[in-house]
Amino acid sequence: MATNYKRxxxxxxxxxxxxxxxVGRDGSIDWCCFPHLExxxxxxxxxxxxxxxxxxxxxxxxxxxxxxxxxxTNVLQTxxxxxxxxxxxxxxxxxxDHTDPLHQTLLRKVSCxxxxxxxxxxxxxxxxxxxxxxxLESAGEGTVAQWEDHLLFLQSHVPLDLDGxxxxxxxxxxxxxxxxxVLRYGDSSLTAPAECEHLLxxxxxxxxDWAHQCDMDRCVVxxxxxxxxxxxxLVLKLLTHPETGAIAxxxxxxxxxxxxxxxxxxxxxxxxxxxxxxxxxxxSLGHVTEALQYFRWLKGxxxxxxxxxxxxxxxxxxxxxxxxxxxxxILDHLSGYRNSAPVRVGNAAAEQIQLDVYxxxxxxxxxxxxxxxxxxxDDWDFVRRIVxxxxxxxxxxxxxxxxxxxxxxxxxxxKLMCWVALDRGIQLAEKGGFDAPLETxxxxxxxxxxxxxxxxxxxxxxxxxxxxxxxxxxxxxxxVPIMGFLPPEHPHVQGTIRATLxxxxxxxxxxxxxxxxxxxxxxxxxxxCTFWLVDALVMCGELxxxxxxxxxxxxxxxxxxxxxxxxxxxxxxxxxNFPQAFSHxxxxxxxxxxxxxxxxxxxxEAREEQD
Numbered sequence: 001m002a003t004n005y006k007r008x009x010x011x012x013x014x015x016x017x018x019x020x021x022x023v024g025r026d027g028s029i030d031w032c033c034f035p036h037l038e039x040x041x042x043x044x045x046x047x048x049x050x051x052x053x054x055x056x057x058x059x060x061x062x063x064x065x066x067x068x069x070x071x072x073t074n075v076l077q078t079x080x081x082x083x084x085x086x087x088x089x090x091x092x093x094x095x096x097d098h099t100d101p102l103h104q105t106l107l108r109k110v111s112c113x114x115x116x117x118x119x120x121x122x123x124x125x126x127x128x129x130x131x132x133x134x135x136l137e138s139a140g141e142g143t144v145a146q147w148e149d150h151l152l153f154l155q156s157h158v159p160l161d162l163d164g165x166x167x168x169x170x171x172x173x174x175x176x177x178x179x180x181x182v183l184r185y186g187d188s189s190l191t192a193p194a195e196c197e198h199l200l201x202x203x204x205x206x207x208x209d210w211a212h213q214c215d216m217d218r219c220v221v222x223x224x225x226x227x228x229x230x231x232x233x234l235v236l237k238l239l240t241h242p243e244t245g246a247i248a249x250x251x252x253x254x255x256x257x258x259x260x261x262x263x264x265x266x267x268x269x270x271x272x273x274x275x276x277x278x279x280x281x282x283x284s285l286g287h288v289t290e291a292l293q294y295f296r297w298l299k300g301x302x303x304x305x306x307x308x309x310x311x312x313x314x315x316x317x318x319x320x321x322x323x324x325x326x327x328x329x330i331l332d333h334l335s336g337y338r339n340s341a342p343v344r345v346g347n348a349a350a351e352q353i354q355l356d357v358y359x360x361x362x363x364x365x366x367x368x369x370x371x372x373x374x375x376x377x378d379d380w381d382f383v384r385r386i387v388x389x390x391x392x393x394x395x396x397x398x399x400x401x402x403x404x405x406x407x408x409x410x411x412x413x414x415k416l417m418c419w420v421a422l423d424r425g426i427q428l429a430e431k432g433g434f435d436a437p438l439e440t441x442x443x444x445x446x447x448x449x450x451x452x453x454x455x456x457x458x459x460x461x462x463x464x465x466x467x468x469x470x471x472x473x474x475x476x477x478x479x480v481p482i483m484g485f486l487p488p489e490h491p492h493v494q495g496t497i498r499a500t501l502x503x504x505x506x507x508x509x510x511x512x513x514x515x516x517x518x519x520x521x522x523x524x525x526x527x528x529c530t531f532w533l534v535d536a537l538v539m540c541g542e543l544x545x546x547x548x549x550x551x552x553x554x555x556x557x558x559x560x561x562x563x564x565x566x567x568x569x570x571x572x573x574x575x576x577n578f579p580q581a582f583s584h585x586x587x588x589x590x591x592x593x594x595x596x597x598x599x600x601x602x603x604x605e606a607r608e609e610q611d
Contacts, residue, residue, distance in 0.1 A: 004049050005338045006030075008574040009558035011046075012067050012076040013251065015238040016093035018101040020251040022046060022578075023091050025064045027078055028056035034150065034185040035101040037239075037251055038268040038320055040128045042152060042185075047254060047343050048334040053126030055154075057108060057181065059087055059119050060170070067560055072230055073207030074238055075200070076560075085115030087173060094199045095206045099242075103186035107196055111178040121181070123154050123167040129331050129345065133165045139188055143167045153188035156181050210237060212285050221285070222599065225591040228554060231561035232584035233285050236278075239581050241320040244300075245293030246270040247278060248320055250565070250577035256340035257523040257566055257576045264340055266347050267565075267577040269317045269326060272298070272357040273401055274582060279364050281588040283371045295368050298361065299379065316354045316403075317347065326350040352399040353408070358390040359417025359424075363483075366424040369432075380434045387425035387436070391444045394418035395451070400467075401476060402512055410468040412456035413476035419448040420483050452485070457492055463499035464492065472515035473503050475529035478536045488539040497536050505533070506569035508552040524566035524575040527553070531586030538590075538597050546594055554587075563587065 011022045011030070019039070021032035030045035030052070044052035058065075058080070065080035075092040090109040110119065127134055127147035134145040134152075142155040143162065154160075157179065160167040173179050180196045191199075212230045214221075221229045239248040250267035257263040282291035301318055315324060328346035336343050365383050369375055375383070394415060397408035422445035429436035455468035466474035477496045481488040504511045509525035510533050530553050537546035556572050557563055563583035565576030 008564050008578045012560050014076050016095050017242040025067045027058035027089050028054045030054050042125050051130050053124050055123050057121045059117050072211035073204050075204050085117050086113040087117040092203050094203050106183040108181040110173050112173045112175045116174040118172050121169045125152050136162050136167050153184045221591050221595050228561050229588050229591045232588045235579050235584045245297035246320045250580050252577045254343040255337050255577045259338050266344050271317045273360050277585050279367045281585045284592045315350050317350050349403040355398045355414040356401050356417035358386050359420035362421040362424045387421050390418040390421035415452050461499050462495035464496050474513040475510050478532040481539050509569050524568045527583035528586040531590040534590040538593050
């Protein structure tokens with residue numbers, strides 16, 4: 001049983017907008033898929049350290065360096081301090097390659113500062129999630145691996161010894177004499193060192209130009225979280241498909257929610273539920289193009305559905321190219337990260353019914369209108385159909401936002417988001433003068449509100465609960481004030497926050513829920529839920545407590561500013577797919593919300609001092 005796995009915090013992410021790779025602080029590329037982020041892997045050591053495949057370059061006798069990004073870019077640098085000198089490996093993928101996903105490049109520059117350092121290299125590609133082990137062949141200045149119509153070519157001036165399906169070598173790098181290693185997907189053409197340097201400069205410039213620019217004295221995200229917010233924007237950009245605008249939930253599959261457990265899912269798809277949160281975060285940080293692109297992807301996906309008795313049947317997630325068939329299957333030949341099986345590809349939750357998507361979609365339209373995006377008559381026709389669907393289905397059972405596999409229920413959050421669909425739909429109709437059955441919508445909105453207040457709130461817990469008539473708490477209840485269902489000073493909101501702090505919070509981090517969900521085992525605290533608690537506290541004016549929680553959570557962020565889906569509240573180890581878009585969206589929105597509130601508080605205190 002393999003035990004040589006790195007913590008998730010020991011990985012950096014690089015990419016070219018078509019795909020991504022995870023690079024360990026030991027210089028090993030342990031996860032990479034070609035030609036697309038959701039394609040089968042060519043390196044998957046993170047899911048099976050023995051069989052998965054990898055591509056490492058590292059100093060002899062050194063098990064890990066220090067990783068940093070080059071400024072506000074997605075160019076990664078891993079530096080090893082040695083007695084005889086310092087050696088750095090700079091990893092990046094030229095962004096221009098996304099325009100031709102069938103021909104892509106990953107470059108690795110090895111340079112030395114002071115003296116000379118001897119390094120080892122091992123190239124061990126494994127196609128199709130390591131289901132095909134390719135024989136390697138020498139080809140001029142490189143090594144070739146092929147499977148069906150897939151080709152990998154490693155250009156190396158260092159002679160490599162081929163041992164079946166593994167290529168190994170040893171080389172020395174001297175100060176002022178960098179070595180380049182170029183991994184190409186799709187062709188075996190050579191890249192001159194001067195061109196490699198040009199690609200590095202162009203890639204660095206692209207990311208620096210794209211990243212959030214600000215005057216720190218007036219920045220909307222002033223505070224100790226500023227750099228983390230900027231990094232979160234860069235992560236979201238890496239997960240964004242450049243042609244469709246879809247944003248993947250994560251670049252990985254089957255990284256477990258608890259070590260040794262079975263809660264291992266494929267997150268390389270785009271979830272509808274993320275819509276309004278994503279639009280808000282991108283707009284607020286100034287990435288208007290990406291916000292509009294993502295919103296238009298949503299519209300494009302949604303408008304493929306034709307009216308059928310004015311009702312819509314939508315999936316909760318789609319492929320990054322709009323695929324609907326996301327059939328889930330198990331790769332039983334892989335041991336899983338730290339032996340956490342099964343390893344899954346695809347996601348069966350795509351077949352579930354989750355009523356909350358209607359509210360999240362309408363709220364996305366509502367948010368974009370606030371930022372100046374026009375809602376056309378065609379858009380309104382679609383919004384009207386979403387709201388009508390929420391009217392017709394709100395009182396049915398569903399699987400809920402957390403995609404539980406223990407059977408459908410009347411989830412309170414699903415009802416809340418159906419209320420949001422009605423509420424935002426009514427506001428859009430009234431403000432925009434659009435045709436709508438307002439009498440029916442107002443009546444249904446009132447019915448949903450009464451049902452939530454009567455059946456979704458527990459007097460015993462003094463809190464909103466996960467499902468109607470239950471005594472199970474759920475962190476989605478924190479969204480009640482954020483969605484405008486009740487004001488933050490309402491006793492039900494105050495009670496829910498207090499109950500969350502008492503029952504769902506451990507070491508300053510929040511669990512999603514603690515009830516039965518039809519799956520064995522447990523999970524860590526859920527990062528986005530802690531950010532929701534921060535948001536709720538900010539809305540209630542408890543800024544000191546909110547800041548304390550936010551800074552406490554950021555203590556667990558990786559050295560590179562990356563966040564997974566969950567965190568073990570005892571060990572502090574990150575868990576789940578990595579990095580997670582939803583976590584970074586939560587960070588961005590909470591930092592913005594808290595930053596604005598603190599700025600207003602400081603301005604108010606300054607005025608009071610002057611008076």
